[in-house]
Amino acid sequence: MSRIRAAAVGAVTVSLALAATACGGGTSSGGGSNDSPKTLTYWASNQGASIQVDKKVLQPELDKFEKQTGIKVKLEVVPWSDLLNRIMAATTSGQGPDVLNIGNTWSASLQATGALLPWDAKQFDKIGGKDRFVDSALGAAGAQGKDPAAVPLYSMSYALYYNKKMFKEAGISKPPATWDELVADGKKLSKDGKWGLAAEGSNLSNNIHQIFILAKQRGADWFTADGKPDFTSAGAVAAVKQYVDFMAKDKIIAPGNAEYAQNQSMSDFSKNKTAMVLWQAAASTFKAQGMSEDEWGIAPAPVQSGTPGTGKQANSMVAGINIAVFKNTKNLDGATKFVKFMTSDAESKLLNKTYGSIPPVKAAQDDPAFSTQATAVLKQTLATSATPLPQVPDESQFETAVGTAVKELFADAAAGKSVTTESVKAALSKAQQSMPNQ
Incomplete structure (x- = not known):
């Protein structure tokens, strides 16, 4: 968007x-x-x-x-x-x-x-x-x-931005190319009041952008060929659970990020509170927040295999x-x-x-x-x-309905509630029921 x-x-x-x-x-x-x-x-x-x-x-x-x-x-x-x-x-x-x-x-x-x-x-x-x-x-x-x-x-496009100093202090020599590597690195970086990865759980569009790609990497789309919502496929459910699990299970995202909205994650990154952020064209924001270009690095956003490309290897909307x-x-x-x-x-x-x-x-x-x-x-x-995200008439309602579902799941994770495949599917089913073209 x-x-x-x-x-x-x-x-x-x-x-x-x-x-x-x-x-x-x-x-x-x-x-x-x-x-x-x-x-x-x-x-x-x-x-x-x-x-x-x-x-x-x-x-x-x-x-x-x-x-x-x-x-x-x-x-x-x-x-x-x-x-x-x-x-x-x-x-x-x-x-x-x-x-x-x-x-x-x-x-x-x-x-x-x-x-x-x-x-x-x-x-x-x-x-x-x-x-x-x-x-x-x-x-x-x-x-x-x-x-x-x-x-x-x-x-x-999205990319992975990382804090060079925090990576060096944690003994990490290069940015992660796969999600497994990102989680492993994130755990090394999440200590002493600092966190591995930033998110904005209350930023509906950012939620959509992240889960769209995680679903695409599983071969899942959010709409059928005739434009009807398809929010509860196995790939879509797994994508949302993976994203929320960065906080709920992997504990590489601070619980407070569940309430973050526009640019709050960027502020944490610029202040050396968070080591990684998945974002679009962030250089000008970092500069405005006082971070010099030699303090951060940039790499392609992760994919399951480590090699970005087309189809299941897509790594950005x-x-x-x-x-x-x-x-x-x-x-x-x-x-x-x-x-x-x-x-x-x-x-x-x-x-x-x-x-x-x-x-x-x-x-x-x-x-x-x-x-x-x-x-x-x-x-x-x-x-x-x-x-591209789905070019369908109901795309904006998709961002609102599913983005809100992810926001509520992040709130559950921050509160220590269990986030399961069943609870994710239920949240996405509720979102789908709210769509006009079911």
Whole structure:
């Protein structure tokens, strides 16, 4: 999703069925953006260490766009905990922006509302053509066989970040490549008030990202071929149990992590309280939190066999942010120009460098900045071993329902309650019963 930066997604309070009947956009609750073709509103997702950081990054670029085009962009950076609900409310009320960022995992769900502008060949030609973008990023821009609902903006993948000093002190010479190695190393590192692995049990999207890959490594998907939820397969249940067992059984995750939400695990890692974290494009966050680049290392996220690849060897979802336009904006020409500007080669290089993500624009990836320690593993993962989350209309409800189930299982583990195959299956069965398309 996302940047999502693996952010917490609140409960979706507006159903997609309702949204489909009242697609919105075009005016802003902040006073309106479409009363003039020289004004746009833009909802940006929180990519940096804070909303203020994002404003400092983006405002000079918006000023640059205004200087080039005469179009002023009114910016609002929306926290991940609010973003999906804000978007869903905008699709029904019409009180939304002209242009917005979406977690790419939501693409098919928001596409199903009909509220977003489809990017057909003619629309893509206005921003330089569809072939400018990496295929894997386009694969997370909407349902297969349909025109994308958005345009890739920032691409990310998961990787394993590790604290070099803590590894050295524990006598560990290299990062783990398999889950068995991760658990063994985590146990060596979990002592003296410090812990081997970080998690964010209350971060619903992060929960989904982790268990999606653990299930994929068992050959399990979360939806059937016809888009119906399939949350209680043996592979899905085993994936959730493995993830929660890092706290419940293996005891390499601190019990307090059950209550962690967005970026709290990153803070612990930066403060040398936790030795490993599975995260997306974390370099800029570490830097903002005072950690120098030589203090941490990065490696591909583990797989069962130790060698990442396709199919059961996938080790990351295709993470990232897409930029979308509300279909009934009164300033479609200006909105299109803004998307063209934000996805231009120059801006793609600049913004992805700043955030430590990978450009989904092919030409921008040639920059040496995307072959550094911080980015080379991410770039390789996206190219060879990442896979999109299910591009189905009910994906956002999946994140909420199953992400909450994992959150509740982490709470049980933190409280010392037993987490069994049966209790995991029961939690996932309850989540499946809450889905609209059973």
